[in-house]
Amino acid sequence: MLSRNSSPEQTWKRCGENLVRYTPSGTYYVRARVAGKLYVKSLETPVLTVARQRLADELRKLRARATSAAAVRKGKMQVGDALAIYRERLKADTNVKQSTKKYYEQVVVALLRSWPSLAERDVQRISERDCREWASKFFREFSGTRANNTLMVLRNILEIAVEAGALYSNPARALGRAKLSAKELLLPSREQFIQFAKQIREAEAPFQRLRRFRSVRRVQRLSTF
Incomplete structure (x- = not known):
């Protein structure tokens, strides 16, 4: 607990621009x-x-938020303003x-x-129409998974503009998802295949010896009759 006689100077210590302890x-x-x-x-x-390090990040967030808020108050918001809020939310x-954030x-x-x-x-x-033109090119160049994730990010960014009242409806909501193709079969290299076969042989060796031993014992029992 602080003493009632503690002064603001004793409680807070300035450690640089915009940084206190x-x-x-x-x-x-x-x-x-x-x-x-x-x-x-x-x-x-x-x-x-x-x-x-954290100070720089916090200042960036505060300034981005202030810029976006000012843009909305003026009735105008750029996609970059909504993107700054999207990044801030994702990071927080x-x-x-x-790894997912990256x-x-x-x-x-x-x-x-x-x-x-x-x-x-x-x-x-x-x-x-702008969104569809972008999607028609992007979907041809990237996998279905990457295309769908990018479309989702675009939707989320524009949805922030809707939340802020700068946009009536989200134009990216009308776009359909890209079709997912069958995953390519990844075959092992020759070296990997040889190593894999060797491991199988080594794993099966004890069982093969056991089978041979049992076969010999069976023959021995039959020969006694």
């Missing part, structure tokens, strides 16, 4: 003013080097594995490469 616990906090609003949030670490979702970031990169002007487009100017 809560003295009683040693935990670092981001303290930043973004778009005229003061934000204070725990970085959940007492380690300075870790705090500085503790139910999603880190995969979907790769999906986002593939989406932006296949649709170069997408991030700068006003969400209200994205039509169902």
Whole structure:
């Protein structure tokens, strides 16, 4: 517990721009003013080097959120604004594995490469026809699984614009999923096949010796009659 005589200077220690340390616990906090609003949030670490790394991420999130909110207030929102919120939500979702987060970031990169002007487009100017034209090209170039996952990401990004009130309906919702082809049969190399056959022979050897022993014993019993 803090003493009633504790001053703010004793409780909080400035450790750099937008970074403060809560003295009683040693935990670092981001303290930043973004778009005229003061934000204070725990970085959940007492380690300075870790705090500085997390500080950069938190500032990026705060500024992206502020930019998106300002765009919505003006009645205009770019796809890039919705994308920033999508990335923020994905990164903060503790139910999603880190490997899955990396995969979907790769999906986002593939989406932006296949649709170069997408991030700068006003969400209200994205039509169902635009989405279908993108899908017709993308689905031909990528596997069904990658195509469907990329379509899902596009839908989720545009759905954020719908949630924000910047878009009436999601134009990507009308698109159908890509058909999944049968998985290719992956045959082992010659070296792998030889090693596999060797392992089978070695595993069967004890049983073969046992069968031969039983056969000999059977012959011996028959010869005694």
